[in-house]
Amino acid sequence: MLTIDWKERLTLDTEDYLEHKLPRQDYDFEIIFIAYPERVNGKIPNEVIAFVAGVIAQRLGKKHGDYLPFYRHLWAKKGDYGKQAFATFLTKLTPKKPELYLTLLEDAMRKAEPHDISTLLDKVMLPLLRKHPEKYLGRVFNWTKGDNAELQKQAMNLLIKLIKRRADLGKEILSHFQHAWAYPLGELQGLHVILLKTIAKLNPELYLSVWEEYGIYREPQIVELLCASVQDYLPRLEEIITPWTKSGNARVKKASNTAYKLLMKKKGA
16 A cells, blocks of 8 residues: 555655656656556556656646657557556546547557456446446447457456446447347357346346347257356246257257256255
């Protein structure tokens, strides 16, 4: 935990950096905190980086939008410390100018590693979605069907995390993805299953309504989705799944038989 003395020193060093170095486009911001004596696995603690980035964001004031090259440099050239600072900047600044910083976020995620995409979405987008889903859900939906395969996955993971915190959004999010079930889901199919399982835990009535709606179908992908989402015994699920086990379609039969066995196990437990 940062002591008051170190907070004061880091604040003064940050102000010195902003006055004498940043205006000259000196982006070596690690000079602010490199003297901090404690290390975690050989690195400056995240708390220190977040504190320094928070002071920078505060001191930049209304001119924060003039420093996009600085933020980009930190993300691209300053390793883990720079990425941590970048995430902190976007967390604090995106609510002030959403379009500007969401574009910057998208640029950063375009070629980012999966872990970095996940971190950015958790820190920047999840708080925004929890407070103002009406403003930001559409953008995340677009990410799930864009041309960046990794961002597609991480965006879906983000929405699953959101449902766990805002169960009231489950119906809207599930409804959006149901439209995709008529088309091949590829590598995203497993995440659609996790989405259904999450809905089942948080809103059993909504989950059962999906079964009622799609129980008349024998489209292999839909059957696979529903059957893979089974976690507990419900009489209605047994009624729907039983006819599928007699299907002549190999995919339908395989998925439904697996689900049926699980149902019977749960029924007898």
